[in-house]
Amino acid sequence: MKYFFNNLLHLFIFLSINTLFSKPLVLVSIPPQKEFVKRIAKDKVEVSVLLGEGASPHSYEPSPKKIVEISKARIWFTTGVEFERALLDKVKNISSDIIIFDTTRGVKYRTLEEHSDEDEEEHKGKTLDPHIWLGYESVKVQLKNILDGLVSVLPEEKTHFERNYNDYISEIDSVFKKLGKKLLPYRGKVVFVYHPAFGYFFDVFGIKQKAVEVNGKEPSQKDIVRVINEAKKENVRVIFVQKQFSKVAAEKIAQAIGGKVVQIDPLAENWLSNIEYMGNELAKALE
Ligand SMILES: [Zn+2]
Structure with a gap:
């Protein structure tokens, strides 16, 4: 038993x-x-x-x-x-x-x-x-x-x-509907990004990305000068940087153009709240 x-x-x-x-x-x-x-x-x-x-x-x-x-x-x-x-x-x-x-x-x-x-x-x-x-x-x-x-x-x-x-x-x-309303006034604006990861997101709102990073490498001093000149010419005031990449260069540029550096993690696991956060930060920075 x-x-x-x-x-x-x-x-x-x-x-x-x-x-x-x-x-x-x-x-x-x-x-x-x-x-x-x-x-x-x-x-x-x-x-x-x-x-x-x-x-x-x-x-x-x-x-x-x-x-x-x-x-x-x-x-x-x-x-x-x-x-x-x-x-x-x-x-x-x-x-x-x-x-x-x-x-x-x-x-x-x-x-x-x-x-x-x-x-x-x-x-x-x-x-x-x-x-x-x-x-x-x-x-x-x-x-x-x-x-x-x-x-x-x-x-x-x-x-x-x-x-x-x-x-x-x-x-x-x-x-996306909420963000669409919020970002409507900024259609056609150009936002600088360190790494060009935001194209699909920006497309939804008619915003354009311009990458600061050159072929996945750190931008050289020459690249930085070029970006600053372009940003001034196009009156760009926002730079998105991702935490996976160094942001030293982006900060230099932001300082030179009197703009804002927004730190974003394009690979965040909490995807939907990250999307909401990115959209809100974008609206704040473009205001
Ligand atoms: Zn990538």
Whole structure:
């Protein structure tokens, strides 16, 4: 009898541990995608973000801990950032049954603004702007793809996921509607940005970005002088800098033009409140 209870207890422990770890692990590339998945799946999945705090999506290598997580993940939602390409084969090697789900399907890409760098001549071709997670329409397309991907992993949760998805979409709509009213007087304005990550966001409000950063490098003294002259010419008073990049140069420029440096994290995990914050800061700076 005692033996039986012992076995039962073991069975019970085994089952509880199993339920504890039975949530599918979802892999995302960058922090904002964690909110996207969480808002649709709520607590039905675990989410792991590949890109750690402060790392650049233009160059990234997974840590040994992340490699273990990759091996356990059921699905990876890619978003077209640079490091994914180098990681693709590695992930397929680590896990043969992981679903690699492209959330950029159907996203309408914008092209990156050309910058007037006189030292360069190979700016003929248009480059697609990869920063699609800071948009409105582009994010809605990604969310629909994430919804489809989550339903493919947990089909029994379809109605639940669709309801959460619809709630999230209406919240996003109302935030953009509010910001649209607030930013309406500033259509056509030019805002300097350190790294050109804000094109999709600014497009919604008819605001133009001009990148201070030159080809992902620190601007030289010559670049700074050029930017100051351009800013003065165009009467630009706002510079967006991201915390992932040095802001020394941006501060120098802001000082010279009597403008404002706004620190923004384009990769913040709390995506929707970050969008609201960016819009409000933008309105304040343009006032
Ligand atoms: Zn970037």
